[in-house]
Amino acid sequence: MLWSDLIAELTAVGSSGSSSQPITGVEYDSRRVRPGSVFVAMKGGTTDGNRYVDKAIAAGALGIITDSSRTFDHLVVYKSEIPVVEVEHGRRALAEASAAFFGHPERKIAATGITGTNGKTTTAFLTEALLNAAARKTVLIGTIEYHVAGEIRHSVHTTPESRDVFELLAEGAARGATELVTEVSSHGLDQGRNFGIPFDVAVFTNLTRDHLDYHVTMEKYFAAKRLLFDGTVYPAPRVAVLNAHDERTLDLIEAARGGGSSICTYGIGIGDFRATSHKLTPGGATIQLETPVGSAQLNSHLAGDVNVLNLLAAFTSAHARGVAFDELVDAVPHLKPVPGRFQPVDAGQPFTVIVDYAHTDDALRNLTALARQLVAANDGRIITLFGCGGDRDRTKRPKMGYAAGEGSDLVIATSDNPRSEDPRAILAEIEPALKATGTHYTIEPDRAAAIHLALNSAQPNDVVLIAGKGHEREQILADRTVPFDDAEVALAALRDLGYGKES
Structure with a gap:
């Protein structure tokens, strides 16, 4: 050129x-x-x-x-x-x-963009898996990792700069990829990192409090999300897939229709693609699905109501991309949980250990509610470990404290990624809310020590939730970034406690 x-x-x-x-x-x-x-x-x-x-x-x-x-x-x-x-x-x-x-690869690959506070990563992984099950090659761009026609690569940003997206698309197209599935962050939308990608399908999962360190207000945060649908900055999608439960969806329906989009909603008991009933099981969920194009029973290996919604979003999105209803039904039992999203850690201990990315008060409530369902039958306790990131929205710290305290029997408050802030100062902003819930809690700034403490406190039938970092493999401190994998640290702590060792 x-x-x-x-x-x-x-x-x-x-x-x-x-x-x-x-x-x-x-x-x-x-x-x-x-x-x-x-x-x-x-x-x-x-x-x-x-x-x-x-x-x-x-x-x-x-x-x-x-x-x-x-x-x-x-x-x-x-x-x-x-x-x-x-x-x-x-x-x-x-x-x-x-x-x-890069030769306009966006003209050869149809894009599905997924935005929302929670559920983007899981919905993106599930959507890609459903497209793959229909023999379509994909490019995936998201928080955990990138995929290029089956090759897994390290994720640098949830929403990379457009130059890097076009390079990934060009490589994918050269390998036969026809689909892009990408998480679309509010930062990326606001800053224009999504220019040049015509989204065929755009998905909205939900909007809860997050990223106000950047957007300042919830209205500005929502306005950034809205850009994916309203056609004012980016072309409006052909199909908008929207969570029927979220109060912002009515606004998005009006905005997307104004841009010429078709609308498809999903939900539990409501929406075009809806679970008319569902039963949670230890291994996932059984869902009765009703849609404008057919009805079926889905057997999913993903646990919890929130994953019922994520699955419905992915199912609806893949169908909007032209995958046949029956193909999607057949593929659901083969879907796997996403790394760092309700990820079990098992060393043979008599209690459940879960690593999850929950890093907002809404996500913590969903997580503890799911754990409560798991312990209801055997009178177990919920032990929740969490922290809040430094140099980020401080207003969500007490909210997360309330959410953890209200949903748990014991809380261990610790460091997340403190960055330039003093971990104890962050914890001092969390503690009053924890204290107000009346739940037993402990403050331990050292995350590894906190994980060991949480596991040592667990009794048979309890559920230990290690929340906040999920798939992350590093911890960002004021003066350095150190390797830190919650699942690996938990597994090592369990072994220190005598589990998982050969007799």
Whole structure:
């Protein structure tokens, strides 16, 4: 691809110079620039890429795309040998340039985007699995990991920059992938990281309090989610799949219809795709499903009401992507739980240990409610371990304290990812709410010690919930990031307590 081919696909407000050299890449990080790269210098949330234009040029950048008129003028005057384009919106230009450079893979792959506070990851994994069961190759982009036509890769961001999405799509398309399933975060929507991806199906799971350190208010948080459906910034989806239980769904129905979308709702007892009845079992759930296209009994290995909803969202989404009803029914019994989402840790102990990503008060309530169902028959207790992340929304700390205290018989409050904050200061904001519930609790800032304490406190038939980090493999401290896997730490602690050892 040549410079003239690339800039023909940009929405530019000014340009200067040209080049006959072939473009070797499109980059937004000056550290990744190589000879022949085009560098997109754009303003971001924490830094301004225009500050690194000289570094990109020194690294061999063939040309510059900038969203700063000051940078444009500087380059035109002092570096006339460097072709430069000025654009109004840097992230939109990044998407346009990346789509062009990677050969427009978004035209070969149909996208399903999933947004919401809770349930995105599980719904994405289940949707992909249902599409795979119908012999469709997929690209998955989400919190835990990325998948490219069956190859598993490390996840860098829940919603990567558009350049990285287009690269993944291009690789997937080259391997025969026809479907993209991606989590869509509110940050990504607000910042424009989803430019250039026409979502065929868009899914809304729910909206509860989270990320107010970024969005400030719930209305702004919801407004970011709404962008996936209303057609004002991104194209409205062909089909909007919406949780019939959430109070925000009525707004989304109006917004999506205004953008020309078809609407399909799901829920327990309500919605187009609905569980008219369901029975939770130790191994999952049996669901009676009613839909506009058929009825069936589903046998799922995913436990809890929340996973009934996640399964319904995935089932509805895959059907919207054209998978036959009967194929979906046949695939459900083969679906597996998602890593870090109600993940059991078993060393032969006489009590249940669960690792879960629950990191909001709503997610904690769902988690403890499910645990209460598990212990109801044998009079066991619920022991909940949780913390709150540092440098994040402080207002949810007491809310999580109340949720854990109200749903548990014993709570161990500990560190999550404290980041730059003092763990004890975070715990001090949690403790008054815990105390107000009247539930027995202990404060232990050291997460490994807290896990050991929770497991040592457990008795036969109890359920120990280790909440907050789920699939994460690291803990972020003020001065370093250390390896930390809740499941591995719990398993080691169980062995220290004498479980799982050969006799």
